[in-house]
Amino acid sequence: MKKINWGIIGLGKIANRFANDITLSKNAILYAVASRDRDRAKAFSQKYNVAKIFDSYEELLKDPDIDIVYIATPHTFHFEHAMMSFKHGKHVLVEKPMGMNAEEVTAMIHEAKARNLFLMEGIWTRFIPATEKLIELLAQNIIGDIISVKADFGFKADFDPKSRIYNKNLGGGSLLDIGIYPIYLSLLVLGIPADIKAIARMAETEVDSYCAMLFDYANCAKAMLESTTEADTPIEGYIYGTKGYIKLHRRFHHAKTISVHLSGKEEEIYHMEYQGEGLLYEIEEVNQCILNNQTESKKLPLSTSFNLIQIIDRVKEKIGLNYL
Template sequence: MAKSVNWGILGCGKIAHKFAQDLMKVPDTQLVAVASRSKEKAKDFGRQYGVSNCYGSYEALVNDPTVNACYIATVHPFHKEITMLCLNHRKAVLCEKPMGMDQEEVKAMIQRAKEKDVFLMEGIWTRFIPAVGKMLGLIQSETLGDVRSVHADFGFLGDQDRSNRLFNKSLGGGALLDIGIYPLYLSLLVLGYPEDVEAAAQMTETGVDESCGMILRHRNGAVSSLHCTFMTDTQIEGWIHGSKGSIKLHSRFHHPNKVSIYRGGEIEQTYNIPYIGNGYYHEILHVNECIRLGLKESPKVMLNDSLNLVKMLDEVREKIGLVYE
């Protein structure tokens, strides 16, 4: 009989709701507990999804024996501390991206997961979007020839109020960690760890990046040209250009429901591949499978991938002078 996967969600923000909504669609799994620093908030959240165990502290949730998988949905600066707490209680952890604020944090988290022999994965949900899988299949089948460039931009004109979390350094604000991670991950997924990274950013008076451009040079001769911003709506498209053709990940490229092949500037074929729910459904399915199989690491988003991703973030941060205390 399949092992039951009983989820607890830690943090009750926007992303926790999206995740919970998708969790409801996944068979043979339950949302059994939810925690927030505010018990009221946890209760409100739990009520919406029929969860009985609603806690006013993360410590209470990790002590709940009915929970065996935890989803960390807090703001970035608390990811490490809460993940450590879960791992110490031998709960499998899916930690929202970015896994930690820097590579030191991520290394410590990976180390702890290994010591405790517990499953840990970064919540790079985009990897499990069916159309992204299709893109990888097309690249592997040599549809593009050699990949020579990756272009991706993620920009939206957000609330420009500087008191917003997005601009708050102590809450891990800035475009890079919030949305720049998506174009960077696309580059990592398609081209691997780069040979070098150049970046330039516009910083706010609150000390975070409101726009950041990145150029990655790869060992195999390819170049990635990436951009993220809170200051304007961009196309949010992903392009992979090869020696024989191109792939477009339609907007929004990190969870596309359409992938097109281009040759000579013209569309050759478009695949319509919808995702389910908010797109987290596919990630949840995968994590459940990993847990049921007793894996301690996902074969699709490996711990080393997360380490490489945060190393790229650290390199960009160094170039643009983005420092979190």
């Protein structure tokens, strides 16, 4: 069977974790990597046994043997790098958030569709066993009618105006970097909110270092979500229903344990281990889509990425977060 040849552009933290998991895939080869720094590309290629290195992202994209590009650059470059990849006829897996706003995401989706190329946002947490289990439990209506979703994601990042976390030019702020995970959970479980309330605290660089969100849904369900780069928080997820609740244990977005707590019953615990860094499941989903000539994933369709960024845009508006 044909193996999918992957290229990676931007060799930072997540690219390393991703490369590790490609080596676990039977359907994929990490064929080429590109960095702005040739020495970094060389060291990376030696670590993960990569055949080709480039010191220019565009030169990698010109390589005819690459099937798909994984874009692991800071948020503000996702649009530019995805569009450049499409121009060279490459399928794209782009890190989250797919773009900086709904306009960028709309244009990316349009371009991928026009060229009949695959596009997906790198929400790898959608594909891990715990998320599949959660979806199965919710489909069984095990906790009754859902009344609310509660999730937090916070880690303490010391203030550095140049870092990706705080630098506005790199798309800094907690909302886009980690707030996206609680929001994705709410979208998965409850859909698109009818009303959004949000408050934030801004860092000196005018990006949010704390964001609290309250979503209200047409069926009266609620979501209470938080993200912050000021403190380490529990990083837990809860789904409350009329018959009990489901807990996604720390770190909820890539949980290895889920527990179901039904009123008046013993808790039921599911241990859901995953292989490698957990990114393998996302990689296999993409491999299968490409092998089957699908231009989007059924599990993480482009409509989900569009809905996600639209919700984020609404939160940005409420908290006065502006990247223009």
